Amino acid sequence: MAENKDHLWKSPEDSPEKIEDLVKGGSHPVGIDVGTSKVVVSRRGGKDVACASQLNAFIPVPYSPVTERTIQQQSDIHYYRDGDEIVIFGSATERFANMFNAEARRPMADGLLNPKEKQAWPVLEAILQSLVPKPRSSSEVLAFSVPAAPPGREAQLTYHEASLRQHFTSLGYKAMAINEGLAVIFSELEDHNFTGIGVSCGGGMCNATLAFLSIPSIMFSLPKAGDFIDHSVGEAVGEHATRVKVIKEEGLDLSRTPADKLEKALHIYYEDLVETLVDTLRRTIARAEKLPRTERALPIVLSGGTVKPRGFRELFERTLRGRSFPIEVAEVRVASDPLTATARGAHIAAMFEK
Amino acid sequence: MARVVQGRRVGGARPPAARGGGPPPRRPPARSSPVPRTPVLRRHPIASLEARGRTIRDPVEKLRFLRRSLERYEALDERLQAVPGAPLRWLAFRLTGVEEARPLFSGNPWGALDPPRRARPPLPRRARRAANVAALLLVAAAGLALASYPRSRPAPAVPIAAAPSTSPAEALDPLPRGVAPARVWMVDSGPGFELYSNGLRIETTYSIAGEPRRYRVFEIGQGMGSEVLDRPVGIVYHTSESDIWPLEESFNEKLRDSSQNLLRYLKKNRVYHYLIDRFGQVFRVVHETDKANHAGMSVWSTGSRAYLNLNGPTVGVSFETRWEGGRALPITRAQFEAGRSLTDYLRDKWSIEADMCVTHGLASVNSRKHLIGHHLDWARGFPFEALGLPDHYRRASPAVVLFGFGYDEQFLAVMGEPWPGVEEAERRLEDEAAAAGRTVDELRRERAGTYDLWLDEQTREAETAEKAAAATARRAASGG
Numbered sequence: 062m063a064e065n066k067d068h069l070w071k072s073p074e075d076s077p078e079k080i081e082d083l084v085k086g087g088s089h090p091v092g093i094d095v096g097t098s099k100v101v102v103s104r105r106g107g108k109d110v111a112c113a114s115q116l117n118a119f120i121p122v123p124y125s126p127v128t129e130r131t132i133q134q135q136s137d138i139h140y141y142r143d144g145d146e147i148v149i150f151g152s153a154t155e156r157f158a159n160m161f162n163a164e165a166r167r168p169m170a171d172g173l174l175n176p177k178e179k180q181a182w183p184v185l186e187a188i189l190q191s192l193v194p195k196p197r198s199s200s201e202v203l204a205f206s207v208p209a210a211p212p213g214r215e216a217q218l219t220y221h222e223a224s225l226r227q228h229f230t231s232l233g234y235k236a237m238a239i240n241e242g243l244a245v246i247f248s249e250l251e252d253h254n255f256t257g258i259g260v261s262c263g264g265g266m267c268n269a270t271l272a273f274l275s276i277p278s279i280m281f282s283l284p285k286a287g288d289f290i291d292h293s294v295g296e297a298v299g300e301h302a303t304r305v306k307v308i309k310e311e312g313l314d315l316s317r318t319p320a321d322k323l324e325k326a327l328h329i330y331y332e333d334l335v336e337t338l339v340d341t342l343r344r345t346i347a348r349a350e351k352l353p354r355t356e357r358a359l360p361i362v363l364s365g366g367t368v369k370p371r372g373f374r375e376l377f378e379r380t381l382r383g384r385s386f387p388i389e390v391a392e393v394r395v396a397s398d399p400l401t402a403t404a405r406g407a408h409i410a411a412m413f414e415k
Numbered sequence: 416m417a418r419v420v421q422g423r424r425v426g427g428a429r430p431p432a433a434r435g436g437g438p439p440p441r442r443p444p445a446r447s448s449p450v451p452r453t454p455v456l457r458r459h460p461i462a463s464l465e466a467r468g469r470t471i472r473d474p475v476e477k478l479r480f481l482r483r484s485l486e487r488y489e490a491l492d493e494r495l496q497a498v499p500g501a502p503l504r505w506l507a508f509r510l511t512g513v514e515e516a517r518p519l520f521s522g523n524p525w526g527a528l529d530p531p532r533r534a535r536p537p538l539p540r541r542a543r544r545a546a547n548v549a550a551l552l553l554v555a556a557a558g559l560a561l562a563s564y565p566r567s568r569p570a571p572a573v574p575i576a577a578a579p580s581t582s583p584a585e586a587l588d589p590l591p592r593g594v595a596p597a598r599v600w601m602v603d604s605g606p607g608f609e610l611y612s613n614g615l616r617i618e619t620t621y622s623i624a625g626e627p628r629r630y631r632v633f634e635i636g637q638g639m640g641s642e643v644l645d646r647p648v649g650i651v652y653h654t655s656e657s658d659i660w661p662l663e664e665s666f667n668e669k670l671r672d673s674s675q676n677l678l679r680y681l682k683k684n685r686v687y688h689y690l691i692d693r694f695g696q697v698f699r700v701v702h703e704t705d706k707a708n709h710a711g712m713s714v715w716s717t718g719s720r721a722y723l724n725l726n727g728p729t730v731g732v733s734f735e736t737r738w739e740g741g742r743a744l745p746i747t748r749a750q751f752e753a754g755r756s757l758t759d760y761l762r763d764k765w766s767i768e769a770d771m772c773v774t775h776g777l778a779s780v781n782s783r784k785h786l787i788g789h790h791l792d793w794a795r796g797f798p799f800e801a802l803g804l805p806d807h808y809r810r811a812s813p814a815v816v817l818f819g820f821g822y823d824e825q826f827l828a829v830m831g832e833p834w835p836g837v838e839e840a841e842r843r844l845e846d847e848a849a850a851a852g853r854t855v856d857e858l859r860r861e862r863a864g865t866y867d868l869w870l871d872e873q874t875r876e877a878e879t880a881e882k883a884a885a886a887t888a889r890r891a892a893s894g895g
Contacts, residue, residue, distance in 0.1 A: 176892060207527055222528050240526025251477060254468040274464055274481045276519045277526040353461060353518040412475045
């Protein structure tokens with residue numbers, strides 16, 4: 062499908078989020094966080110690092126010339142035509158989902174390409190194409206994030222990683238995959254010589270990596286994150302998961318007493334997620350056969366959209382303190398920009414390989 | 416965007432790093448000073464790297480420094496592992512402290528499923544010099560230690576003849592006829608083991624599936640055969656080249672640990688089908704029916720058939736030891752006896768011809784440079800006869816006679832001289848060239864060309880098969 066739909070692309074030059082707009086020229090390595098909920102790209106533009114993102118979602122609407130003309134009149138909508146449907150993807154998806162009172166669909170689920178979604182690959186390809194420009198030279202490096210292998214789903218991860226690598230290579234990049242938790246360590250734990258624990262809680266899964274001097278020692282993923290909270294809360298209180306997500310992102314404060322039933326449910330499922338995460342982290346470290354010897358306590362850095370609500374760090378720290386942890390923890394902190402930490406880390410890896 | 420809350424101590428060892436909120440902080444300009452040199456002779460490499468790493472402020476430069484330093488430590492570790500004699504090596508590791516950095520030697524430094532291949536940088540001149548000085552000091556220290564060694568100390572129970580000697584490897588006695596049963600069959604099996612009628616016990620706790628075995632054979636003078644085969648038809652013997660500790664009671668823990676670590680590594684990377692540890696225990700790693708990684712670039716032949724990649728058609732059997740040049744037998748009696756039972760079992764089960772039981776050193780090639788002996792384990796000194804096999808060291812080397820391969824200075828530096836089969840193959844090449852009225856070089860070039868063609872054909876065929884398998888899997892996954 063990808064090869065014969067070029068004429069249907071809306072010109073990528075119109076995209077306000079396109080990373081090329083942020084880059085003034087020259088050859089630049091690219092870092093990409095391919096997340097279940099969002100795709101974030103990081104690239105150096107002049108002296109600064111610039112980030113751009115798209116929602117990793119889509120919604121098909123019935124095709125009609127009128128609909129297409131209406132869409133064309135708005136410059137911030139990405140779409141392509143697929144037979145008798147118009148597939149709207151990226152950040153405009155939520156607007157259309159509300160308009161048509163329908164759930165947005167996802168090319169990815171639980172951190173990997175969604176095997177149940179027929180449109181998964183064409184849509185993800187379109188989203189990536191809207192964010193990543195063609196390389197200026199054949200030696201440009203692109204680092205993309207991948208989760209740690211979820212237990213029993215190694216084959217699915219192989220397919221996911223290989224598909225992305227193939228896509229970026231076909232664009233002309235020298236593509237490399239980097240573990241998501243390690244990317245967080247690269248962007249946030251430079252002061253600690255890239256030693257510590259990087260946790261990324263996104264939409265589909267939580268990823269954690271323990272690294273010493275930039276080398277990953279322990280990596281794991283947990284298929285429980287933002288989407289799990291949205292769906293569980295939605296089921297508990299009889300709301301659409303999409304609405305739960307909006308409320309969650311608009312100003313949830315986990316340090317405050319819940320004001321209503323929905324907030325109470327959000328608190329319960331956030332606590333459940335953090336309990337599972339801390340417990341898995343504790344067990345994985347305790348079971349590790351050989352860790353490098355180090356005298357110092359290690360920092361933990363939290364990133365991803367799910368850690369954004371106020372009070373998340375305190376909840377995590379409280380849960381951590383309530384258990385005997387196999388290593389000494391120096392501090393728990395939230396990434397300077399939780400939404401872009403993985404992409405910025407991947408960008409550092411790409412610059413290293415340049 | 417909301418400003419994030421900054422960290423607090425949980426364990427209380429160090430104050431948190433001061434950080435600002437809001438968008439990612441702009442980093443201070445990169446230090447333009449050169450990357451610090453790698454420390455080599457340090458008792459605590461990790462602390463040393465930590466200290467030096469903190470002086471670099473640019474994240475990419477810091478990452479480069481850490482990664483390259485660790486790669487150099489890994490290269491140093493490999494060099495020290497090549498120091499002859501276990502006690503000397505132990506002393507070298509104690510002096511350099513390089514073992515401390517070993518948990519950081521990673522084949523997968525990006526944490527991805529399919530890690531990129533690494534090109535390890537060579538040790539810098541300063542580091543090489545330091546390593547050489549250390550080796551000299553070690554030899555001197557070892558000499559002193561040996562001079563003061565109490566003569567009444569009993570010899571180790573099972574000595575490892577690791578020191579180079581000028582005499583050829585001693586072949587162990589062949590098994591007396593009538594002792595071995597005519598056939599080998601499974602007598603018993605249970606969780607973690609299989610027992611066979613010739614006394615062979617296979618530990619299966621580390622057993623893992625590999626890629627399906629699938630290969631084609633080349634007919635000499637014709638080309639690649641059309642039949643796709645999936646049964647093993649040969650055995651390739653290896654040495655593990657791993658940590659070897661003295662076989663003494665006081666080293667029990669080290670001996671056990673190094674075997675377990677080795678097995679975990681082999682399982683993870685699906686290397687070899689069998690490992691025979693220092694005590695003669697036989698561990699199955701990759702299932703015999705599947706392909707293991709052990710002899711990728713290699714050439715062997717029997718009759719009119721030639722094999723270009725022995726991972727497909729053979730079973731890899733490794734002895735936990737270091738080859739050390741093959742002038743002394745580097746395995747214990749227990750390993751030898753286990754190797755003999757395992758060979759009998761494999762040959763009986765898969766009807767493997769004696770001509771197809773070969774060592775890695777005899778078959779391994781550098782395909783790009785058309786050189787033999789890319790890996791040299793058991794390139795000399797394997798006890799073929801004692802295992803009931805023909806002496807393949809005397810057999811004309813297939814890589815030389817069929818494909819005109821040669822050898823280089825590095826090969827001679829390790830081997831001293833090629834094994835007799837290489838000379839035999841070169842004599843044949845000369846005779847053939849003379850009969851055809853051509854030079855040996857012309858003949859070699861022509862045959863190397865045939866090898867390149869065949870290898871290319873084999874690679875393309877494997878890729879096509881892989882793509883077809885992937886397409887089938889995709890179709891199955893999409894329900895179509």
